[in-house]
Amino acid sequence: MTVQPRIGLEIHVRPVTKTKLFCTCEAGFGGRPNTRCCPRCLGLPGSMPKLNEQAVRQAVKAGLALGCEIPSKSVFVRKGYSYPDLPKGYQITQWEDPICRDGRVELSGKKIGIFRIQLEEDAGKMIHDRGACTLVDYNRCGLPLLEIVTAPELESPEQAAAFVKELIARLRKYGIAECRMEQGGLRMDVNVSLNGGERVEIKNINSIRFMGKALRYEIGRQRELLEQGGAVSYETRRYDERQEITVHMRSKEQSPDYRFFPEPDLPPLLLSREDIAAARRELDQTNHG
Amino acid sequence: MVGEELFRASIGKLRRLLDQREISAPELAEYFLDRMQRHNGTLNCYITVTEEQAMEMARRAQRKIDQGDVRIWTGIPLSVKDNISTKGIKTTCGSRMLESYVPVYDATIISKLRRYGAVLLGKTNMDPFGMGNTCRTSHFGPVQNPVSSGRIPGGSSGGAAACVAAGLCAGALASDTGGSIRQPAAFCGVTGLKPTYGTVPRYGLIAFASSLDQIGPIAASAEDCGYLLDAITDYDPNDSTMRQPNCYGYTGKVGASLKGIKIGVPAVLLEKAEPAVQAAVLDAVEFYKDAGCECVPVSLPGRSYALSAYYIISSAEAASNLSRFDGIRFGSRGEGETCTEQMKSSRGNGFEPEVKRRILLGNYVLSAGYREEYYQKATAARNRIKAELENALQACDFLLSPTLPFTAPRVGVLEGDLIRRYEADAYTVLANLSGLPAVTTPCGYDGDGLPIGLSLTGRAFDEASILGAAAAFEAQFTRREAAAL
Ligand SMILES: [Zn+2]
Numbered sequence: 001m002t003v004q005p006r007i008g009l010e011i012h013v014r015p016v017t018k019t020k021l022f023c024t025c026e027a028g029f030g031g032r033p034n035t036r037c038c039p040r041c042l043g044l045p046g047s048m049p050k051l052n053e054q055a056v057r058q059a060v061k062a063g064l065a066l067g068c069e070i071p072s073k074s075v076f077v078r079k080g081y082s083y084p085d086l087p088k089g090y091q092i093t094q095w096e097d098p099i100c101r102d103g104r105v106e107l108s109g110k111k112i113g114i115f116r117i118q119l120e121e122d123a124g125k126m127i128h129d130r131g132a133c134t135l136v137d138y139n140r141c142g143l144p145l146l147e148i149v150t151a152p153e154l155e156s157p158e159q160a161a162a163f164v165k166e167l168i169a170r171l172r173k174y175g176i177a178e179c180r181m182e183q184g185g186l187r188m189d190v191n192v193s194l195n196g197g198e199r200v201e202i203k204n205i206n207s208i209r210f211m212g213k214a215l216r217y218e219i220g221r222q223r224e225l226l227e228q229g230g231a232v233s234y235e236t237r238r239y240d241e242r243q244e245i246t247v248h249m250r251s252k253e254q255s256p257d258y259r260f261f262p263e264p265d266l267p268p269l270l271l272s273r274e275d276i277a278a279a280r281r282e283l284d285q286t287n288h289g
Numbered sequence: 290m291v292g293e294e295l296f297r298a299s300i301g302k303l304r305r306l307l308d309q310r311e312i313s314a315p316e317l318a319e320y321f322l323d324r325m326q327r328h329n330g331t332l333n334c335y336i337t338v339t340e341e342q343a344m345e346m347a348r349r350a351q352r353k354i355d356q357g358d359v360r361i362w363t364g365i366p367l368s369v370k371d372n373i374s375t376k377g378i379k380t381t382c383g384s385r386m387l388e389s390y391v392p393v394y395d396a397t398i399i400s401k402l403r404r405y406g407a408v409l410l411g412k413t414n415m416d417p418f419g420m421g422n423t424c425r426t427s428h429f430g431p432v433q434n435p436v437s438s439g440r441i442p443g444g445s446s447g448g449a450a451a452c453v454a455a456g457l458c459a460g461a462l463a464s465d466t467g468g469s470i471r472q473p474a475a476f477c478g479v480t481g482l483k484p485t486y487g488t489v490p491r492y493g494l495i496a497f498a499s500s501l502d503q504i505g506p507i508a509a510s511a512e513d514c515g516y517l518l519d520a521i522t523d524y525d526p527n528d529s530t531m532r533q534p535n536c537y538g539y540t541g542k543v544g545a546s547l548k549g550i551k552i553g554v555p556a557v558l559l560e561k562a563e564p565a566v567q568a569a570v571l572d573a574v575e576f577y578k579d580a581g582c583e584c585v586p587v588s589l590p591g592r593s594y595a596l597s598a599y600y601i602i603s604s605a606e607a608a609s610n611l612s613r614f615d616g617i618r619f620g621s622r623g624e625g626e627t628c629t630e631q632m633k634s635s636r637g638n639g640f641e642p643e644v645k646r647r648i649l650l651g652n653y654v655l656s657a658g659y660r661e662e663y664y665q666k667a668t669a670a671r672n673r674i675k676a677e678l679e680n681a682l683q684a685c686d687f688l689l690s691p692t693l694p695f696t697a698p699r700v701g702v703l704e705g706d707l708i709r710r711y712e713a714d715a716y717t718v719l720a721n722l723s724g725l726p727a728v729t730t731p732c733g734y735d736g737d738g739l740p741i742g743l744s745l746t747g748r749a750f751d752e753a754s755i756l757g758a759a760a761a762f763e764a765q766f767t768r769r770e771a772a773a774l
Contacts (some may be wrong), residue, residue: 002604039393039394042618043613044392044393044394044397045374045380045382045387045390045392045495045613046373046374046392046491046494047394047492047495048491048493048527048528048529049529050491050526050527050529051529078609080608080609080612080652080655082612082615082632083616084615084628087613087618088612088613089563089609089611089613089615090609090611090612092581134628144357157670201562232661248360257656257657259608259609259652259655259656259657259660260655260660261605261606261609261655261660261664264498264499264530264606265496265499265528266529266530266532267530
């Protein structure tokens with residue numbers, strides 16, 4: 001049975017910035033746990049986010065580098081979910097009005113659409129291997145992330161890998177992101193459907209190699225299902241790196257309700273033509289330099 | 290010397306006494322701390338009395354006075370609502386959830402007050418997280434109304450209003466999300482101001498509903514409220530919702546002529562009020578007419594949506610703001626096998642019933658499939674109300690109405706009567722939904738001697754005009770002493 005896969009990617013990269021997204025804590029990696037924290041990134045009661053302009057600039061540059069439109073107004077929202085690595089009980093992210101939208105990247109003659117790029121904050125890190133208790137390190141909490149969402153227009157695991165490589169090359173060339181996978185600087189969720197059927201999402205893949213393996217496994221699994229006369233239904237799976245398989249996480253009914261609403265502590269982000277032109281100049285300079 | 294009457298003195302008068310060395314800042318602080326010792330047991334308006342810090346701040350204030358480095362509030366003893374973060378001083382929000390929470394940083398307004406030598410006497414009692422209008426639901430016990438011991442003080446800033454009415458501080462800083470400054474100020478017979486949204490930095494105010502919350506003063510007079518607003522307004526880059534940098538001089542129109550001013554009177558707010566309230570407010574209208582103002586009726590058809598819009602929006606934001614209180618980093622951690630079980634029991638035990646009700650409502654109106662039906666409609670209603678009020682204020686300088694449709698209810702009445710509580714909120718939420726400034730000042734007394742609040746709602750960032758107009762009324766109005774002391 002020949003199948004036609006459709007693959008879409010949600011790629012999280014950490015833009016290069018001096019400080020975190022909503023506070024002035026240093027945007028570093030590693031180090032002693034909980035040494036780069038403040039009332040804001042710890043979500044202490046009464047603290048309020050203050051948007052990092054350098055992160056905004058990097059997001060705009062990423063948009064321009066990927067052929068996106070940059071709307072004059074974008075909105076931050078709260079995405080509610082309860083987990084100890086998220087100190088406020090919600091993540092500040094973007095939703096219906098992202099900072100960049102409708103881009104395209106050419107990949108050996110084929111145009112791959114970019115739905116949107118959104119600017120959001122990272123969560124902390126849970127540490128489970130220290131005896132009876134689980135520990136949380138908030139050093140990573142509040143670091144900026146760019147979530148780049150493609151259209152489901154990639155047709156094979158190889159093409160998906162080539163796309164991610166092209167993306168990394170552009171982001172590095174323009175100094176937007178270093179994409180260091182060993183530091184969690186590039187994380188991917190992929191979705192795949194066969195022959196126009198329901199799509200399956202695979203969460204939290206942290207290298208191109210694993211992405212290829214996960215996709216090949218998942219395409220094989222779905223094909224087998226179809227061959228046996230079964231149907232693929234929407235679900236979220238995760239990649240098990242050790243067994244090299246994808247594993248069921250949750251069905252549509254089990255997917256969390258994020259209760260989105262506009263972040264009342266941040267007015268809409270307004271970008272003037274001058275702001276965008278300045279980002280473009282920066283991009284051109286890095287290009288020639 | 291100046292003796293027993295100090296608690297009746299205005300901030301301006303205290304300033305003169307301090308500057309002329311008739312009293313020292315430590316003496317003044319001791320005087321108020323002593324009054325607190327005598328009366329707080331009955332009134333319960335303070336959750337925490339910061340005696341040592343207050344005396345230290347007073348000594349520092351005195352050094353500033355001696356050096357001539359003086360602002361209007363240097364050495365003035367003030368109280369702070371217990372939802373405003375104070376470094377090293379417990380900040381409980383009146384809730385069991387935060388009963389032992391000690392902030393590691395100062396709210397912006399506290400840093401500013403400290404910098405210029407204000408004296409902070411303590412943290413005032415409130416309904417948990419600012420949710421409630423009785424001030425009888427605090428984890429730290431109910432507050433008594435100093436006007437009449439059988440009456441509620443109103444909420445949520447009941448502690449702040451009561452300590453001003455009883456003379457247990459020279460002025461109070463509180464917060465107002467749907468009337469939390471103005472309701473207790475009206476029930477306790479003092480002056481309270483909710484400033485325009487974006488006037489006072491909120492950084493460090495423990496959020497209830499971020500798009501509605503605003504810090505403001507409660508004091509003995511409109512002029513004192515103006516001085517206190519000067520003290521806490523400052524451009525703060527930490528609060529991205531601030532709109533008005535460095536606007537000083539809120540007392541600039543105290544004593545100015547009212548001639549030619551146009552006042553809008555929303556008929557619906559008058560009609561729904563109790564007869565005694567109506568009569569007192571109509572007397573106030575007469576006062577303004579005699580002073581040369583023109584009074585015209587105003588209609589506010591969008592008002593009928595105000596209460597629903599308020600409860601939907603404020604609960605949605607509250608549910609989100611309070612989701613961080615899960616017992617992992619705040620509050621006493623509950624029992625449970627799993628992380629989720631622990632969070633459930635921490636929240637179940639830590640939050641008071643009204644807080645839980647709002648969290649449930651808030652999560653419901655934001656959930657998938659209901660957001661459009663509730664949250665988005667509420668936002669549309671809010672925009673309509675805002676447009677209506679702003680439109681009315683293009684033609685009028687300010688709007689005049691009763692602050693509340695009735696006077697302070699007996700203890701126990703409002704607590705069990707949700708509808709009556711909402712009737713009260715329906716008056717005050719208009720200023721929060723629209724972001725406009727509103728001041729309340731006593732304008733009469735009902736048959737039981739309970740104070741009646743007059744409310745003036747002004748144009749955005751024009752606090753000076755409503756404070757000036759309120760001060761003009763106060764100048765000819767005889768206030769009664771708080772009788773329950
Ligand atoms: Zn930080």
